[in-house]
Amino acid sequence: MFWSDCPGSDCRVLTLLRSAELAREHGYHYFIVVQHSAGYSYSTRTTPTQSHTTGTATTYGGTTTVNTQTTTTGGQTHVIAKPGTSNTIVCFVEKPENYPGMAVARPRSQF
Numbered sequence: 001m002f003w004s005d006c007p008g009s010d011c012r013v014l015t016l017l018r019s020a021e022l023a024r025e026h027g028y029h030y031f032i033v034v035q036h037s038a039g040y041s042y043s044t045r046t047t048p049t050q051s052h053t054t055g056t057a058t059t060y061g062g063t064t065t066v067n068t069q070t071t072t073t074g075g076q077t078h079v080i081a082k083p084g085t086s087n088t089i090v091c092f093v094e095k096p097e098n099y100p101g102m103a104v105a106r107p108r109s110q111f
Helices: 008-025
Strands: 002-004 030-046 050-060 063-073 077-092
Touching (some): 008 030, 008 077
Antiparallel strands (some): 002 077
16 A cells, blocks of 8 residues: 655555454454655746737838847746655464564554
């Protein structure tokens, strides 16, 4: 199971709670986290560009002179880092022996 978009330490807690929910939803009472990983996923977002042009036209005699100025904004690329955690769990109906750190998958009302 995987959890993302949360502050670093909260991700671990939320992932553990979700592991307990999944165990209970599938009829198990106990689970062990056999693998935990944490890290970041990265993506980029480039803002759209927009151009604005202003100008003046001056006519003197039979000649017209045009002066223009174009301003372009946007086009910046931002890197987005999303923290995430993942647990691989093994579930049990009966309490296994010799597994230190085993968690009990209690319903939320019992927390």
